[in-house]
Amino acid sequence: xxxxxxxxxxxxxxxxxxxxxxxxxxxxxxxxxxxxxxxxxxxxxxxxxxxxxxxxxxxxxxxxxxxxxxxxxxxxxxxxxxxxxxxxxxxxxxxxxxxxxxxxxxxxxxx
Amino acid sequence: xxxxxxxxxxxxxxxxxxxxxxxxxxxxxxxxxxxxxxxxxxxxxxxxxxxxxxxxxxxxxxxxxxxxxxxxxxxxxxxxxxxxxxxxxxxxxxxxxxxxxxxxxxxxxxxxxxx
Numbered sequence: 001x002x003x004x005x006x007x008x009x010x011x012x013x014x015x016x017x018x019x020x021x022x023x024x025x026x027x028x029x030x031x032x033x034x035x036x037x038x039x040x041x042x043x044x045x046x047x048x049x050x051x052x053x054x055x056x057x058x059x060x061x062x063x064x065x066x067x068x069x070x071x072x073x074x075x076x077x078x079x080x081x082x083x084x085x086x087x088x089x090x091x092x093x094x095x096x097x098x099x100x101x102x103x104x105x106x107x108x109x110x111x
Numbered sequence: 112x113x114x115x116x117x118x119x120x121x122x123x124x125x126x127x128x129x130x131x132x133x134x135x136x137x138x139x140x141x142x143x144x145x146x147x148x149x150x151x152x153x154x155x156x157x158x159x160x161x162x163x164x165x166x167x168x169x170x171x172x173x174x175x176x177x178x179x180x181x182x183x184x185x186x187x188x189x190x191x192x193x194x195x196x197x198x199x200x201x202x203x204x205x206x207x208x209x210x211x212x213x214x215x216x217x218x219x220x221x222x223x224x225x226x
Contacts, residue, residue, distance in 0.1 A: 004153075042219065043219040090154070098144065098156045098167055099154075101153030101154045103153045
């Protein structure tokens with residue numbers, strides 16, 4: 001069975017600082033991996049996805065993620081965080097049409 | 112419409128009552144998904160339609176939950192004899208195909224509260 005672990009429930013960073021959100025997955029084959037963002041009152045929005053090929057993927061809003069098969073990880077990064085990035089972030093692994101989500105990391109941005 | 116539309120946005124019902132939650136997917140999207148998100152947790156898969164048929168309903172928690180998509184477009188999630196534990200945000204998503212990795216677009220959800 002596939003599973004996703006996001007070890008950090010809550011992260012606080014200062015505006016302008018770099019960000020890394022961790023994601024570890026368990027899946028028996030090559031995974032399809034996603035990062036979503038959810039702001040209050042908003043639906044889930046896809047930031048980026050990985051299927052195959054280049055292990056460093058670029059997404060919207062300046063985010064990127066790196067797939068590391070040896071570590072079963074797909075961490076999300078941003079070099080400089082903006083106050084508008086404060087939200088909840090979900091990592092997900094997909095197969096056979098459905099996705100399994102982690103429990104999310106809440107990001108707070110300090111001015 | 113431009114995105115996935117879910118109605119109602121909020122629903123309060125009494126324990127034991129029957130509820131229906133509606134999802135209007137993006138026009139032309141053949142795949143439709145229902146998820147449930149409880150407080151402090153990530154979305155949990157319920158059911159996935161490809162066209163009119165349920166391709167995977169393994170996430171439905173019990174036989175009180177049922178979903179239909181009779182014409183391959185709008186879908187309704189039906190919950191019988193609601194329980195307080197059913198309180199959650201029910202999310203619907205659609206995509207242009209059911210293949211792995213096809214981007215799914217989510218609606219804003221229906222917040223169900225069972226009192």
